Amino acid sequence: MPLKYPFSAVVGCAYDPTTASGLDDMGLALVLTSISPDIGGVLVRGEKGTAKSTTVRGLADVLPWIDVHEHDRFSADPHDPAATSPDAAYGTSGVVSRPVRLVELPVGATEDRVLGSLNLEKALTAGAVEFEPGLLARAHRGVLYVDEVNLLHDHLVDLLLDAAATGQVTVERDGVSLGHGARFVLIGTMNPEEGELRPQLLDRFGLTVEVAAPRDPALRVEVVRRRLAFDHDPAGFVAAYAASQEALTQRIADARTRLAEVALGEAAMLKIAEICAAFEVDGLRADIVTARTAVAHAAWAGRRFVTRGDIRAAALLALPHRRRRNPFDAPGLDEDLLDRLLGDDELPEPPDPEGHTDGDESQNEPQGEQSPSATDTAGEAEGESQRTERDPATADAHDTDGGESTDPAASDAESGETPTAPRPPAPPQPAGDRTTTVKAEAAFRPRLFTVDGIGEGTPGRRSRALGASGRRVGAVPGRGGSGSLHLVETLRAAAERHAGGRPAVDRGRFAFQVSDLRTAVREGREANLLLFCVDASGSMAARRRMTQVKTAILSLLTDAYRRRDKVAMISFRGTDADLSLPPTGSVEVAAALLDDLPAGGRTPLAEGLLTSAALLRRERLRDARLRPLLVMVTDGRATAGVDAVERSRMAAEHLAALRVPSVVVDCEDGPLRLGLARTLAAHLRAEHLPMAQVSATGLVDVVNGRVA
Structure with missing residues (x-):
């Protein structure tokens, strides 16, 4: 078996037994959920190539071994009288110790492989009915790892939700009826650019961390140096980190032993409740997870009671993914608000029922142990290829939400630089060429719509x-x-x-x-592909229709995110058409692109049609099973270029040859109507639906009526 990259060799997880520090956010989250599996696992979100999988796969090697019955395939705890196993004969075997299993759940796994099924070989050769355990049985008392968890099929998500909620798996199929334990540390990794995670599964993860590649050249060089050294001599590299691995394993074992002795005082519980209420998290799972994480952090630090620093470290890991009101909210936590809620005073020490006192707290911590806040700061500075860094776009949004000034002159004054001279006002533009940018209003929940017939597309929750x-x-x-x-x-x-x-x-x-x-x-x-081809010319901007169109698209995108659909948008204005929103399931990227979509200028209708045709052809080559629906939102006026009307007619007939289901939403209103959108629909062989006022609700109703 090939050697695995050591957990402690990852920059950011380089545990130093002499200082008892070195873990960053990702390493700390993985260690804490290993100390207390009741926390509920870890979700690691980050860009590709940030060593997410390498770190997770190395975790199993630093976890303490477990005791099992020698011939028990379901890993029941021999020291727990309440633990049972379908392998009744294991009671006659001895107890042995073995390493913790790290079981990987492929995104394309079948239900039989996950739950287990009838042993076909014995059924067909000997006529015996014997159950073959699945992946959930193998992961019991171990680690279940799902790479690209956001791409996991929904029927597998349902199985994970049931197992995570009950800690048991019940199998009733193929003449087999049994149940077994399924308590595991659930770890998932994902790239947000490939789509978001289903909300029900997202809430099941106790902790989340955001990771990104470091920008410090020295850290990047160190990552490359260690990787090349491992590839050149894996055995020697693993041996060099053996002492660090063993020290980390011992400390995790000690923390597990100390976990039951940590006191969570009334003041600490009240502070946790105040923080969760202030951040407006849903339900009470956040309070419970934060409390468990704080206790695990105190046990990891060697203390017998929870401190203010423990609560801070726990909140930063347990709350970011639970405070999001909708999929468009950026993940993260306002640390300034968190510090204000925590205050400057340390929590009172809870009474010790055995009469012990901790005295000087630093004496109870392992040698060189930093305070939790200092540990967090050191971890952030030492991040590896998966270490967290704020994205500039997210940082800007965060600063704006926090009420800070976005005025350039004010920023220059604060930084001590001389503000630049104000630019002279731009010359006035013709009314038809002015450009404006509007934002969508609050998204609403649209009605369910499906495509007729039975397809063979990518698994989703739509048609x-x-x-x-x-x-x-x-x-x-x-x-x-x-x-x-x-x-x-x-x-x-x-x-x-x-x-x-x-x-x-x-x-x-x-x-x-x-x-x-x-x-x-x-x-x-x-899943289906919804392609919106939107007229963003001056006539649309003048009537404030872009706001309503954006709101409708965001609402449909929210629903598409829940149902694993793809949504794309092409806007045309001025002299050209742009692919404003490539086919995607990532609502965060979609929301940012839609908010920045400008409106104004002339109407290059032909370019919009040709760009739509090119996109549909390309997507058909990528996946011929993905059924699209084209929604044209325009008044049908073509005003850009010579022979604009004739070019638009030819482009519409070219697009019609693709035989894509289409609908033209007529935005023309007023007492004098030219009927150009109706003519466009005839050339497209599409359904024409006049709409006196383009509202968000009206646009959704149009789509519902077309595909339902």
Whole structure:
């Protein structure tokens, strides 16, 4: 087996036993949830190439070993009288110690592989009914790792939610009925650019951390140096970090032992409740997770009671993903507000029921242990390729929300620099060429709409589709289906083949042929592509229609995010058309692009149509199963360029040849109407829907009426 990159060799997780420090936010979150699995696991969000997977895979090597029965496949705790296992015979075997398992759950795993299923080999050869444990059984008392967790199929998300909530897995299928324990540390990694995580699963993660590549050249050089050294001599590199790995393992074991002795006083619980209420988090899970994390942090630091620093460290890890009111809110926590809520006074020490006093707190900490706030600061400075850095766009939004001045002169004055001279006012532009930028209003929840028929697109939660997940609706011979083996139909086919001929059972074995195999056909849901081609010319801006159009798109994008759809938008104004929003499921990127979308200028209708056709052709080559819907929002006027009307007609007929379902939303109003949008719809072979006033609700109703 190839050697794994050591956890303590990751820059930012370089635990130093002489100073008992060196962990940054990601390393600290992984260690704390390992000390107290009840915290609920860790979600690591960050850009690609930031060593997220490397760090997580190295975690199992620093976790203390566990005791299990020698022949127990379900890893029941031999020291827990209440722990049971379907392997009843394990009681006669001895107790052994083994390393903690890190089980990886692939995003394309089948339900049978996750839950377990009937052992087909023994069923077909010996006629015995024996259960084959799945990934959740292997992960019991260990670590379950899901890379690209935001791409996990919804039916697997449901299984994880049930297991995480109950700590048990119940299997009722294929003649098997049993239950077993499934308590594990759930760790997920994801790149937000590839789409957001389902809210129900996001809340199940106890802690979250944001990671990014360091900007310090010295840190980047150190990362490269260590990686090259590991690739050149893996055994020697692992041996060089053996002492650090062993010291970290011992400290985690000591913290687990000390965990039950840590006191969470009334003052600490009240402070946690005040913080959670001030940040307006939903439900009470945030309070519980923060309290558990603070206790684990105190045990990690070697204290017997929770301090102000423990609560601060816990809140920074447990609250950012729970304070988001909708998918468009940027993750993060206002640390200034957190410090104001915590105050400057240390929490009173809770009474010790055994009469012990900690005395000088520094004497109870491991040698060289820093205060929690100092540890956090050191961790942020020492970050690795996955160390957290604020994105400039997020920082700007954060500063604006905090009420700070965005005036350039004020910023220059604060920095001590001489402000630049104000620019002279721009010359006035013609009314039709002025550019304005408006923002969308608060998003609303649109009604559900689906595409007619049954597709075969990417798994989602929108329209009916045949795929590898969902309920079984039939079976087909051989490998023609998209699901797993349909055992019942396979047995039925073999029995029918033997009916009237030689016996189906020969010497206790069922006689099968390849022609008897049947594959399950499953019906689930698919994702769709919603492409908005929006007129952003001066006529739209003058009537404030862009605000309503943006609000509608944001609302549909919010719903698409929950249903795993893709949404794209093309805007045309001036002399050209721009792909303002590429096909994406990332609501954060989409919201930022939509807010910055300008309006004004002439109407290059032909360019908008041609750009839409090019995008649809490209997406069809990428995934022919992804069914699109084109929504044109325009009044039909073409005013840019020579022969603008004729060019628009030819572009519309070119787009119509792609045979994409389309609808033209007519934004023309007033007593005198030219009917240009109706003519455009005829050339597009699209449905024409006049709308006297383009409202957000009206636009959503148009889409619902077209596809439902």
